[in-house]
Amino acid sequence: xxxxxxxxxxxxxxxxxxxxxxxxxxxxxxxxxxxxxxxxxxxxxxxxxxxxxxxxxxxxxxxxxxxxxxxxxxxxxxxxxxxxxxxxxxxxxxxxxxxxxxxxxxxxxxxxxxxxxxxxxxxxxxxxxxxxxxxxxxxxxxxxxxxxxxxxxxxxxxxxxxxxxxxxxxxxxxxxxxxxxxxxxxxxxxxxxxxxxxxxxxxxxxxxxxxxxxxxxxxxxxxxxxxxxxxxxxxxxxxxxxxxxxxxxxxxxxxxxxxxxxxxxxxxxxxxxxxxxxxxxxxxxxxxxxxxxxxxxxxxxxxxxxxxxxxxxxxxxxxxxxxxxxxxxx
Amino acid sequence: xxxxxxxxxxxxxxxxxxxxxxxxxxxxxxxxxxxxxxxxxxxxxxxxxxxxxxxxxxxxxxxxxxxxxxxxxxxxxxxxxxxxxxxxxxxxxxxxxxxxxxxxxxxxxxxxxxxxxxxxxxxxxxxxxxxxxxxxxxxxxxxxxxxxxxxxxxxxxxxxxxxxxxxxxxxxxxxxxxxxxxxxxxxxxxxxxxxxxxxxxxxxxxxxxxxxxxxxxxxxxxxxxxxxxxxxxxxxxxxxxxxxxxxxxxxxxxxxxxxxxxxxxxxxxxxxxxxxxxxxxxxxxxxxxxxxxxxxxxxxxxxxxxxxxxxxxxxxxxxxxxxxxxxxxx
Numbered sequence: 192x193x194x195x196x197x198x199x200x201x202x203x204x205x206x207x208x209x210x211x212x213x214x215x216x217x218x219x220x221x222x223x224x225x226x227x228x229x230x231x232x233x234x235x236x237x238x239x240x241x242x243x244x245x246x247x248x249x250x251x252x253x254x255x256x257x258x259x260x261x262x263x264x265x266x267x268x269x270x271x272x273x274x275x276x277x278x279x280x281x282x283x284x285x286x287x288x289x290x291x292x293x294x295x296x297x298x299x300x301x302x303x304x305x306x307x308x309x310x311x312x313x314x315x316x317x318x319x320x321x322x323x324x325x326x327x328x329x330x331x332x333x334x335x336x337x338x339x340x341x342x343x344x345x346x347x348x349x350x351x352x353x354x355x356x357x358x359x360x361x362x363x364x365x366x367x368x369x370x371x372x373x374x375x376x377x378x379x380x381x382x383x384x385x386x387x388x389x390x391x392x393x394x395x396x397x398x399x400x401x402x403x404x405x406x407x408x409x410x411x412x413x414x415x416x417x418x419x420x421x422x423x424x425x426x427x428x429x430x431x432x433x434x435x436x437x438x439x440x441x442x443x444x445x446x447x448x449x450x451x452x453x454x455x456x457x458x459x460x461x462x463x464x465x466x467x468x469x470x471x472x473x474x475x476x477x478x479x480x481x482x483x484x485x486x487x488x489x490x491x492x493x494x495x496x497x498x499x500x501x502x503x504x505x506x507x508x509x510x511x512x513x514x515x516x517x518x519x520x521x
Numbered sequence: 522x523x524x525x526x527x528x529x530x531x532x533x534x535x536x537x538x539x540x541x542x543x544x545x546x547x548x549x550x551x552x553x554x555x556x557x558x559x560x561x562x563x564x565x566x567x568x569x570x571x572x573x574x575x576x577x578x579x580x581x582x583x584x585x586x587x588x589x590x591x592x593x594x595x596x597x598x599x600x601x602x603x604x605x606x607x608x609x610x611x612x613x614x615x616x617x618x619x620x621x622x623x624x625x626x627x628x629x630x631x632x633x634x635x636x637x638x639x640x641x642x643x644x645x646x647x648x649x650x651x652x653x654x655x656x657x658x659x660x661x662x663x664x665x666x667x668x669x670x671x672x673x674x675x676x677x678x679x680x681x682x683x684x685x686x687x688x689x690x691x692x693x694x695x696x697x698x699x700x701x702x703x704x705x706x707x708x709x710x711x712x713x714x715x716x717x718x719x720x721x722x723x724x725x726x727x728x729x730x731x732x733x734x735x736x737x738x739x740x741x742x743x744x745x746x747x748x749x750x751x752x753x754x755x756x757x758x759x760x761x762x763x764x765x766x767x768x769x770x771x772x773x774x775x776x777x778x779x780x781x782x783x784x785x786x787x788x789x790x791x792x793x794x795x796x797x798x799x800x801x802x803x804x805x806x807x808x809x810x811x812x813x814x815x816x817x818x819x820x821x822x823x824x825x826x827x828x829x830x831x832x833x834x835x836x837x838x839x840x841x842x843x844x845x846x847x848x849x850x851x
């Protein structure tokens with residue numbers, strides 16, 4: 192039996208490195224862990240950059256630890272030669288938990304990769320859950336395209352906003368507000384908090400936040416992933432000042448209520464089924480793309496030469512390439 | 522000969538609807554247009570939400586019109602039940618050009634779709650260029666994942682920032698700063714403009730903004746798309762106050778300088794080749810995904826039932842499905 196199943200934090204760290212490096216046999220290992228990963232509740236923390244998600248996550252960890260829970264944090268950092276360091280600095284706030292063997296923190300540096308992010312995030316969440324965590328917090332920095340993926344990977348999705356960020360709500364990535372199970376207006380001691388809460392209330396009252404189909408590589412219709420409205424659950428709008436710990440008890444309570452509701456309404460089962468579907472599609476897509484690219488590269492260079500010389504257009508080239516790659520010709 | 526090639530704006534509008542609806546034969550039509558699309562210079566306008574990109578685009582259009590140029594604007598709006606309207610409002614600023622038959626404006630409502638966005642955007646740019654536009658401006662609202670795609674689709678990429686937006690530069694999506702051929706610090710009459718310019722200067726001096734590989738669906742390594750450093754071109758950092766038209770002449774001049782440099786250095790040719798590659802990969806990928814999904818859906822439902830019942834894990838399911846789909850088994 193893998194030692195990570197006994198709650199050994201160093202074993203979990205090894206498993207996570209194993210996943211990152213995609214070492215031989217990592218899928219077999221994950222297959223062994225998966226049956227033990229069902230008990231953890233996965234909470235997504237997403238929202239605008241600068242809304243204070245890291246501080247909120249830190250405060251939630253402290254709250255959960257006070258109950259004696261084992262807590263995992265999977266933080267998704269988009270990397271950039273320049274911004275990488277800045278976001279990593281954010282993570283430092285979580286350092287007070289680094290000594291605690293019941294708190295596991297994993298930063299995933301991604302390049303905002305669709306398949307790549309999803310696969311690594313999903314695999315890491317499986318591993319952390321199998322470590323017998325009570326709750327796994329999945330936090331994004333809120334830029335890039337990761338948010339919708341994170342919402343798909345969570346049992347409860349918290350969308351964090353802050354007042355006074357200008358077009359904050361309007362600039363929030365399409366589909367994120369609609370993914371919220373819980374809204375948190377953080378930095379609620381600032382001017383504009385009331386207005387932000389009011390905006391959200393109005394949107395909810397108008398039914399503007401009906402859940403929308405979630406896409407996979409932009410092909411919602413094709414792959415048929417969608418999140419149906421969750422009957423009987425109206426996302427609460429909470430206020431917090433995470434730096435002072437204010438509003439955290441209420442947030443933890445709202446997460447617990449949503450968990451109970453999801454279990455009773457069948458939403459938990461439906462959502463986990465979608466999560467497994469997303470995992471499978473991601474893995475199949477990755478494998479498929481690798482096979483595809485291997486065959487394509489040589490052909491493509493020849494075709495691009497002809498396009499560059501004005502002998503061919505990309506639209507006719509598509510038909511040519513499709514005929515040479517039989518699975519595409521149908 | 523399609524009438525759009527004669528510069529008829531209503532013919533172009535019909536072609537764009539044709540592309541949106543993917544009506545039968547739209548690829549043939551685009552194949553006919555493509556050989557006439559090479560003369561237009563494609564300028565991407567990207568950057569943070571709230572940096573004033575629409576106003577800057579509007580001012581650039583006016584500048585180009587004063588030279589007698591024919592101008593196309595392709596504006597990419599991520600849609601959301603809530604935010605859709607707000608961004609559409611932005612477009613209204615461009616309305617002063619709506620009466621001008623030498624200015625064509627097309628808003629593409631997208632769901633932030635990877636393949637979908639790129640294909641429609643690329644096809645629309647081809648159509649607008651074939652209308653014998655002198656310049657095509659491609660503008661994003663700066664949220665979501667569209668920015669890198671836009672940079673890939675442009676001959677010159679302008680990255681627009683505004684001072685006083687907090688972690689503006691740090692929150693800019695990874696890879697975007699690195700894609701800049703020209704930086705514009707808009708709203709330069711505000712506090713903090715000097716600091717933003719200084720930050721950019723420091724980053725450039727440190728070589729922190731070396732161009733990075735651009736990914737396709739997150740698989741940079743697999744598909745081999747990359748943007749090499751453009752020898753001898755250092756992105757200028759301009760200041761503007763687009764609402765007053767300040768700095769627009771300088772921006773137009775910088776675009777012209779970059780155009781000249783790209784033509785002489787061979788960058789134009791290299792970049793267009795990459796653009797054609799991206800177009801082809803996007804179209805192949807879309808077609809491929811459709812074929813793939815058709816075969817997969819039934820199998821997937823059965824496999825998900827077994828995962829839900831605890832009889833199977835997603836990692837073992839991957840191997841099962843791979844064996845049943847031969848192109849994936851290799």
